[in-house]
């Protein structure tokens with residue numbers, strides 16, 4: 001039987017602004033070399049990671065907040081990460097933990113998820129696995145051969161946690177010059193082959209490791225977003241499985257609406273600042289902690305201090321003159337000096353602007369419905385197989401991983 005999620009990452013309306021999400025860059029180490037990494041120059045500094053004791057002090061002073069967003073470096077390279085998450089769960093009563101990974105360390109991902117489910121029973125975990133394209137495309141973009149490893153991890157997460165409603169599996173894809181030509185095929189293949197809850201596509205952001213990989217224009221991004229919009233109706237259905245009629249309806253309304261609204265705002269800000277038509281709440285509801293203790297209001301703005309200079313006290317940090325000046329400079333998203341395409345903050349800011357949110361979601365749902373008839377989706381086994389052939393995937397490996405049935409299994413299924 002499926003266990004139920006204790007709350008949802010996307011359906012909460014908030015009008016009171018207080019710290020809601022902490023983004024913790026767990027380590028400055030990584031085992032990949034992604035072309036679009038916006039954190040490469042920070043990691044190159046090879047500063048020391050925050051210690052467990054420093055993170056403990058931060059956690060003990062933060063009070064309750066809802067969401068912990070892990071980041072890195074590669075989170076699975078920090079050995080004491082499960083202890084850190086468990087401590088934050090206990091001290092701060094978090095309900096959601098977003099766990100991104102390049103999924104190279106399969107065993108560790110599975111082991112840690114099992115441990116966290118046991119020790120943090122009421123916490124939802126969104127495991128977000130990076131997959132950037134078919135086979136060689138993914139490997140080129142990630143700078144190391146890791147495509148089959150990542151899908152092995154996806155498959156193992158599914159096998160081990162498919163009945164656990166507290167675990168959502170997401171795939172995250174960053175669009176660059178390497179994968180832009182195949183992105184529509186890739187979204188179709190991902191939907192058809194993986195039992196995931198959602199697939200987000202991101203525009204490469206910040207200063208990337210490799211120059212010249214940001215090839216998206218507002219026009220091309222909007223075209224891609226329009227063509228993939230119908231998939232979000234399908235994903236909404238998956239997320240709503242097991243819920244009653246009202247639950248399914250609300251899930252669909254919020255999920256489809258938030259995804260489309262976020263994508264619309266993002267496309268509008270790809271080339272030039274375009275008002276979000278709502279406050280950006282960075283610095284009021286979010287705090288970013290770099291792996292070495294520098295802190296920021298959001299991932300894309302510069303660090304404004306070091307936690308060590310504030311005794312690792314989150315209250316002091318949030319009340320600091322540095323943070324007040326930062327919020328002033330951000331200008332609540334209405335000042336043209338700060339605009340971005342960052343999905344996490346757009347999404348978070350939407351939920352903190354309930355007045356604007358409902359009309360935005362209604363419009364977004366209507367658009368998605370229209371796009372579903374404009375771009376009908378049909379994905380059968382024949383389509384999936386032809387995509388695997390077109391992009392030269394190793395079918396023997398896919399069978400070995402368990403993603404597609406081998407001859408023996410297929411015969412058994414049709415018998």
Ligand code: SF4
Pocket residue numbers: 030031032033034036037038039040072073074102
């Ligand atoms: S994008 Fe993530 S996985 Fe890739 S190099 Fe940067 S930190 Fe590592």
Ligand code: SF4
Pocket residue numbers: 280281282297298299300301330333338339340341342345346
């Ligand atoms: S608009 Fe974007 S870059 Fe500016 S503070 Fe908000 S999230 Fe950060």
